[in-house]
Amino acid sequence: MSEKPKSSQASIAPRAEASSFNWAQWFAEYGMLLVLGLLCVGMCLTTISETHPNGSSAGTEFADDIIQKHGADKQVLVVAGVTKEDKGFVEALAARLKESDVEIVAALNGFPGDARKILSDLQSQDKKVDLIACNSTSQTWSVWKVMRRESPQIGTMEVVSPESYYWPSFLSAGNVLGIIDNATIFAIIGIGMTMVIITGGIDLSVGSLLALAAVISTMMIRDLAGGADAGGLGVFVCCVTAIAVCGLLGALSGGIVLTFNTRPYVVPPFIMTLSMMLIARGLAYIISGNQTIAGPDLPASFNWLGAGTTFGPVRNPIVLMFVLYIVAHVMMSRTTVGRYIYAVGGNTEAARLSGVPVKRVLLWVYTGCGLLAGLGGVVLASRLSSGSATYGNTYELFIIAAVVVGGTSLSGGEGKVFGTLIGALIIAVVQSGLNQQGVSGRKQELVLGVIILAAVLLDMLGKRAVQKRRSKT
Amino acid sequence: MIDSAENAPLLAMRGIDKSFPGVHALRQIDLTLRRGEVLALLGENGAGKSTLIKVLGGAHRPDEGEIRIEGEAVNIHSPADSQRAGVGVIYQEFNLVPSLTARENIFLGHERSTATFVNRGDEHQAAIELFERLGVSVDPETLCRDLSVAHQQVVEIAKALWLDARIMVMDEPSATLTPKEIERLFEVIRELQAAGIGIIYISHRLEEIFSIADRVTVMRDGGHVTTKLIDQLTRDELIEAMVGRKLENEFPARDVIPGKPRLVARGLTRGDAVRDVSLTVHQGEILGVTGLVGAGRSETARLIFGADRLDAGTVELDGKTLNIRQPRDAIREGICLLTEDRKNQGLILDQSVRHNFGLPNLSRFSSRGFINQAAEREAFAEFIDTLGIKTPHQEQQAGFLSGGNQQKVVLAKWLARECEVLIFDEPTRGIDVGAKYEIYLLMNDLAAQGKAIIMISSELPEILGMSDRILVMHEGRVTGEITDVAQATQEQIMQLAIQ
Numbered sequence: 001m002s003e004k005p006k007s008s009q010a011s012i013a014p015r016a017e018a019s020s021f022n023w024a025q026w027f028a029e030y031g032m033l034l035v036l037g038l039l040c041v042g043m044c045l046t047t048i049s050e051t052h053p054n055g056s057s058a059g060t061e062f063a064d065d066i067i068q069k070h071g072a073d074k075q076v077l078v079v080a081g082v083t084k085e086d087k088g089f090v091e092a093l094a095a096r097l098k099e100s101d102v103e104i105v106a107a108l109n110g111f112p113g114d115a116r117k118i119l120s121d122l123q124s125q126d127k128k129v130d131l132i133a134c135n136s137t138s139q140t141w142s143v144w145k146v147m148r149r150e151s152p153q154i155g156t157m158e159v160v161s162p163e164s165y166y167w168p169s170f171l172s173a174g175n176v177l178g179i180i181d182n183a184t185i186f187a188i189i190g191i192g193m194t195m196v197i198i199t200g201g202i203d204l205s206v207g208s209l210l211a212l213a214a215v216i217s218t219m220m221i222r223d224l225a226g227g228a229d230a231g232g233l234g235v236f237v238c239c240v241t242a243i244a245v246c247g248l249l250g251a252l253s254g255g256i257v258l259t260f261n262t263r264p265y266v267v268p269p270f271i272m273t274l275s276m277m278l279i280a281r282g283l284a285y286i287i288s289g290n291q292t293i294a295g296p297d298l299p300a301s302f303n304w305l306g307a308g309t310t311f312g313p314v315r316n317p318i319v320l321m322f323v324l325y326i327v328a329h330v331m332m333s334r335t336t337v338g339r340y341i342y343a344v345g346g347n348t349e350a351a352r353l354s355g356v357p358v359k360r361v362l363l364w365v366y367t368g369c370g371l372l373a374g375l376g377g378v379v380l381a382s383r384l385s386s387g388s389a390t391y392g393n394t395y396e397l398f399i400i401a402a403v404v405v406g407g408t409s410l411s412g413g414e415g416k417v418f419g420t421l422i423g424a425l426i427i428a429v430v431q432s433g434l435n436q437q438g439v440s441g442r443k444q445e446l447v448l449g450v451i452i453l454a455a456v457l458l459d460m461l462g463k464r465a466v467q468k469r470r471s472k473t
Numbered sequence: 474m475i476d477s478a479e480n481a482p483l484l485a486m487r488g489i490d491k492s493f494p495g496v497h498a499l500r501q502i503d504l505t506l507r508r509g510e511v512l513a514l515l516g517e518n519g520a521g522k523s524t525l526i527k528v529l530g531g532a533h534r535p536d537e538g539e540i541r542i543e544g545e546a547v548n549i550h551s552p553a554d555s556q557r558a559g560v561g562v563i564y565q566e567f568n569l570v571p572s573l574t575a576r577e578n579i580f581l582g583h584e585r586s587t588a589t590f591v592n593r594g595d596e597h598q599a600a601i602e603l604f605e606r607l608g609v610s611v612d613p614e615t616l617c618r619d620l621s622v623a624h625q626q627v628v629e630i631a632k633a634l635w636l637d638a639r640i641m642v643m644d645e646p647s648a649t650l651t652p653k654e655i656e657r658l659f660e661v662i663r664e665l666q667a668a669g670i671g672i673i674y675i676s677h678r679l680e681e682i683f684s685i686a687d688r689v690t691v692m693r694d695g696g697h698v699t700t701k702l703i704d705q706l707t708r709d710e711l712i713e714a715m716v717g718r719k720l721e722n723e724f725p726a727r728d729v730i731p732g733k734p735r736l737v738a739r740g741l742t743r744g745d746a747v748r749d750v751s752l753t754v755h756q757g758e759i760l761g762v763t764g765l766v767g768a769g770r771s772e773t774a775r776l777i778f779g780a781d782r783l784d785a786g787t788v789e790l791d792g793k794t795l796n797i798r799q800p801r802d803a804i805r806e807g808i809c810l811l812t813e814d815r816k817n818q819g820l821i822l823d824q825s826v827r828h829n830f831g832l833p834n835l836s837r838f839s840s841r842g843f844i845n846q847a848a849e850r851e852a853f854a855e856f857i858d859t860l861g862i863k864t865p866h867q868e869q870q871a872g873f874l875s876g877g878n879q880q881k882v883v884l885a886k887w888l889a890r891e892c893e894v895l896i897f898d899e900p901t902r903g904i905d906v907g908a909k910y911e912i913y914l915l916m917n918d919l920a921a922q923g924k925a926i927i928m929i930s931s932e933l934p935e936i937l938g939m940s941d942r943i944l945v946m947h948e949g950r951v952t953g954e955i956t957d958v959a960q961a962t963q964e965q966i967m968q969l970a971i972q
Contacts, residue, residue: 335844339832343828347818352800355805
């Protein structure tokens, strides 16, 4: 006997696999990624526009450009407008030019009038100006032409500015990070929703739990932890408490669902979480007294989770989201709990008869979903520096849409958490695109509805093609 | 030479060929059915019977071949075409809406109506006439979910009759019927025969074939093996034709001598379904449990396994009283149950065979909650080898496997658990002769290892051929025990089962 092959796949010849590349299979697995990609390409194409370099990096680059083209023996006036970007541009440009021993006669952030004044001063000091280094704003000022006509003795006063280029504004780092940032709340809560839906259930209460967590965390910080002067630990405890309350309410939903799950005594998840949706929203209104808990009552540290940037340009909630997704993915694909969640959704009775602790799995899943909804609420409150019972209205629907667009079956048993991330991103990209095109809120809903429907239909078509191929064995 | 309509057979399928990617499911199949005839269609699982039936029923389109009904070529592209051509297919899983009445199901999609209102009276009368024709009394206004399986089947037949079916296909019609119900089914079939209807009858139970069929067509590996009049065949010849080799015995010889008691159940009770049932299984023993459907056999097994709650009673294993509240507890104690309903209780059909295999065994393949998938794959590969599970790969969805291979996956998942007590509920239902034999061998092997086995079965030859001891149940009670199995007869068991 020869040695046994390690992998069983090797020992049994594939029967149903077609030898050619299986497009249908590929599409069923990665179709949503393709949709997201196409959306992004579309957005890029429609947002291509002339881009004028500005800011400090453009300044540095432009300095090198000037030295290369005009040499270092020029007298240069550096001018730009008054925005933050303009200031960075001037600062970096001037610094770099100085490094290369270019004489800078003056550096200005201001208005055309200021430029005129400076030039007049220079003239009176008998100084020469060969180059005026501008950005796109200052380049267009008519003061240059006027001065060249009126006082030619100052020098050539050649206006130079960095070359503009065409680039989709969609692809700017700021925009991309902004879109991901907008998707974080849906995406984070979507993890819990995905797990619930994989067990064959649904959780309509997440939007309300989000509001409840936002209200509880901000109110506790205001009233118990010391308001605007609250310390880090106090803020942390308040947030954890708010999240825990949502976890408890999730557990309550789960507990009732699993207690009444044998026919004819059934409380379906839909009804249970619908009730919880109303209860939690009501609680949020009652607790907050219908008032928004606003920024002045909250410490700056509260902002860290929702809007801080501990990791460079990437906002903290984005980091949090990716960490949660990796953890959830590992849990769903590599652990016993994950396997049990799929099994319960695939066939509850078969799972139970195979020794799966069905009740514990359901309890855990609904609790987890509640906790994540609470976390989403705290992140939102932190980002907006305020808490209100109106937060998260209809979020549950968008989150369910993200899960379904991500390829998770509402009938349970199959789905992937990363699919939900893709789904949430698709929704965020569409929303951002519509905002850029100036489409109003009501019309946005319509477009979003159509896009979600189209995405799901595409997914179904892909799956049906695979099924057709496979069922013929 | 053209057949006139008079002489042409009722149904002639010629040169039917059908391929699926990687599988040649039907190879040039010919099949002829005459008026008023019962043609048994035989073959192991995967022989192509279902595919052939699906071609006739319009669920599949053949790649090649011709179908003639009463000499006329017909094109069957959809189930509706098939119905219109006069074909009624009664699948194993009925196509009835459980929440509608028998009458509503019969006329579903073909309601008798004036304007838009359903004419209930007409329908009711027509339904009664249909049932009378079949010699069965069913109240047309009963909800289908309240009807017995046998009566649901009658409703299916009535539905086909209402659509003027001249050809009726029955796929394993007797699988879930009691012997008495099967007798009644045969009477119905004879009624249909008398009306000139041709019947294609698919079954794994050879006794039935010999008592009802006129002719037999045997298929193997998608091809046609033989078609003969039933009188020209012996039982052994028939099995040989199906399996393609000589089968020495239907049941392997047993030489295990039972030892000390292992599982002892006392006074198990749950409602009216199980009443004060006590049983003992010894080391190395196969205890056969039989009775009519509804006698409480499966329910007793579920009680031992913790699938249902006990009202009263105790279960001991090796002298230790167990506290079993749910299947998880039973599994931990080394008891496993192979349920009779593979599709709904044994497997998660939409998930891979590997995941199905791993489900009760995750504790074995995991540490601190993390699953070692390589170990799982390796263990499953071994079972695929030893049990001969035919699957293209471990990630294949369980639902795409044939019945026999599905059962082997269920077996594998429990064998990997290394249970001490194995309860097999109808272990060979819907499984072909060859695979049955393998499962019997495996049961013997397990018994030889000293395990205790309970085998629940409705098939009396199987009970008599495999058991060391037989318990017969009736209406939730144990009504008899047969210790001298070698001398027992089917009649003796039936006496106890009917009481």
